[in-house]
Amino acid sequence: MNRIKISGSHYEQLKSHLFPGDGLEAVAIAICGRSIHGNNHTLLVQDIVPVPYDVCFERRGDIVHWPTDFINPLIEKAADQSLAIIKMHCHPVHFEQFSVLDDESDHTLFTSIHAWLDDDMPHASCIMLPDGRLFGRFFFNDMSTDVAHEITVAGSDIIKWNYDIGNSFIEHGAQTRNLQAFGKGTTALLNNLKIGVVGCSGTGSPTIEMLTRLGVGTLVLVDPDHIDTVNLNRITGSTKQDAVQKMAKVQVMQRTIDSIGIGTRTIVFQSNIVNVDVVKELADCDILFGCVDSIEGRHFLNLISSYYLVPLFDLGVRFDADGKGGIDSINGTVHYVQPHGSSLLSREVYDPERLRAESILRVDPEEYERNGYLAKAGESNPAVISVNTQIAATAINELLARIHPYRNDPNSESETVRIGISNGVSYMEETTDTCGYFCKQTGKGDTVPLLGSISL
Numbered sequence: 211m212n213r214i215k216i217s218g219s220h221y222e223q224l225k226s227h228l229f230p231g232d233g234l235e236a237v238a239i240a241i242c243g244r245s246i247h248g249n250n251h252t253l254l255v256q257d258i259v260p261v262p263y264d265v266c267f268e269r270r271g272d273i274v275h276w277p278t279d280f281i282n283p284l285i286e287k288a289a290d291q292s293l294a295i296i297k298m299h300c301h302p303v304h305f306e307q308f309s310v311l312d313d314e315s316d317h318t319l320f321t322s323i324h325a326w327l328d329d330d331m332p333h334a335s336c337i338m339l340p341d342g343r344l345f346g347r348f349f350f351n352d353m354s355t356d357v358a359h360e361i362t363v364a365g366s367d368i369i370k371w372n373y374d375i376g377n378s379f380i381e382h383g384a385q386t387r388n389l390q391a392f393g394k395g396t397t398a399l400l401n402n403l404k405i406g407v408v409g410c411s412g413t414g415s416p417t418i419e420m421l422t423r424l425g426v427g428t429l430v431l432v433d434p435d436h437i438d439t440v441n442l443n444r445i446t447g448s449t450k451q452d453a454v455q456k457m458a459k460v461q462v463m464q465r466t467i468d469s470i471g472i473g474t475r476t477i478v479f480q481s482n483i484v485n486v487d488v489v490k491e492l493a494d495c496d497i498l499f500g501c502v503d504s505i506e507g508r509h510f511l512n513l514i515s516s517y518y519l520v521p522l523f524d525l526g527v528r529f530d531a532d533g534k535g536g537i538d539s540i541n542g543t544v545h546y547v548q549p550h551g552s553s554l555l556s557r558e559v560y561d562p563e564r565l566r567a568e569s570i571l572r573v574d575p576e577e578y579e580r581n582g583y584l585a586k587a588g589e590s591n592p593a594v595i596s597v598n599t600q601i602a603a604t605a606i607n608e609l610l611a612r613i614h615p616y617r618n619d620p621n622s623e624s625e626t627v628r629i630g631i632s633n634g635v636s637y638m639e640e641t642t643d644t645c646g647y648f649c650k651q652t653g654k655g656d657t658v659p660l661l662g663s664i665s666l
């Protein structure tokens with residue numbers, strides 16, 4: 211499958227350059243990283259380089275002539291760093307296909323790009339229509355072409371245009387009530403989504419249950435632990451027998467999903483997230499849910515989100531008890547992280563010192579013990595099913611709002627949702643900062659080592 215992914219901020223930049231309001235065609239070049247996973251080849255937009263209107267030889271409502279040597283320094287950069295190039299132009303008159311002129315100019319352009327790079331990797335050409343929709347085609351080394359099957363925008367709204375004629379494998383009858391709420395388009399989208407859930411415990415298990423019953427097509431589940439008696443107070447689907455047999459949490463989730471029996475596909479890893487196979491499978495997802503307590507888990511999820519342009523929902527619950535049956539406070543937070551925007555780091559959900567402590571603890575527990583000065587890594591906290599489920603439901607409603615906008619206010623105004631259960635308040639926050647560290651990783655895709663991390 212040929213896919214293209216772009217962050218919300220790059221998409222907005224592209225849209226405003228291609229549609230400046232003069233009704234004339236315009237061009238921009240997207241520089242992209244790559245993700246290759248099985249048969250999927252995904253181009254990940256790192257940067258948009260607009261071709262200035264005044265360097266174009268001619269701009270009309272149905273034609274644009276631009277100096278192709280403008281692209282030479284970009285091809286050089288692509289050759290140096292094994293990047294891909296997408297030519298993006300607009301059809302202001304809503305012409306929903308490549309024109310004869312497009313065929314000619316694409317043929318010339320991609321012949322020269324392939325001659326220069328000669329790396330057997332595809333590049334692409336896309337058209338944006340006045341309603342913002344993108345469609346496109348891939349050009350391979352032998353100059354054969356194929357449709358871009360999926361184009362995704364990972365912004366405040368999550369948009370996925372699907373140009374692949376695939377059949378849903380979710381049982382139709384089980385979706386009637388979802389259809390009544392969201393209509394055919396969103397129901398089909400849910401069937402077509404691949405969602406990764408990291409952490410299958412307190413907030414993870416109700417999240418998985420809801421995603422399954424909403425008709426999400428494929429779930430990737432990651433958790434290294436097995437069921438313990440202390441988990442029976444909150445993990446959906448877990449039993450005493452599972453605790454006795456030390457069943458893996460991911461296996462219990464898989465069993466529950468299979469017994470629901472509406473066709474959901476599962477890919478499970480009884481593993482920590484710091485694992486090459488896990489990272490590659492999560493990178494191939496459309497959306498990620500972080501249901502973890504660990505700092506390192508959050509950091510890696512944010513890395514995957516940035517490198518591979520996957521929107522991320524991060525769930526957190528803080529339950530402060532005095533240990534004598536009294537409760538000081540209960541708070542929950544859902545962070546929505548879109549690539550090339552703010553991050554869990556810039557929102558101070560975790561700090562670098564504790565990240566360091568956790569990675570030392572994972573790699574070398576003895577070293578961790580010797581360094582008493584290290585910040586404390588995760589410890590066990592109180593956990594209650596109703597609180598976890600409420601936060602999970604909040605995250606799922608955030609997902610639904612972003613694939614099927616239903617709120618009075620724009621999604622950009624609720625990047626963070628805070629729920630104070632003990633003081634009875636909940637509110638949404640807009641996040642306007644961009645993270646200097648994570649923005650530099652936008653769309654890097656496959657690198658050696660993966661995610662630029664020596665642990666992988």
Ligand SMILES: [Zn+2]
Nearest residue numbers: 299301309312
């Ligand atoms: Zn055209």
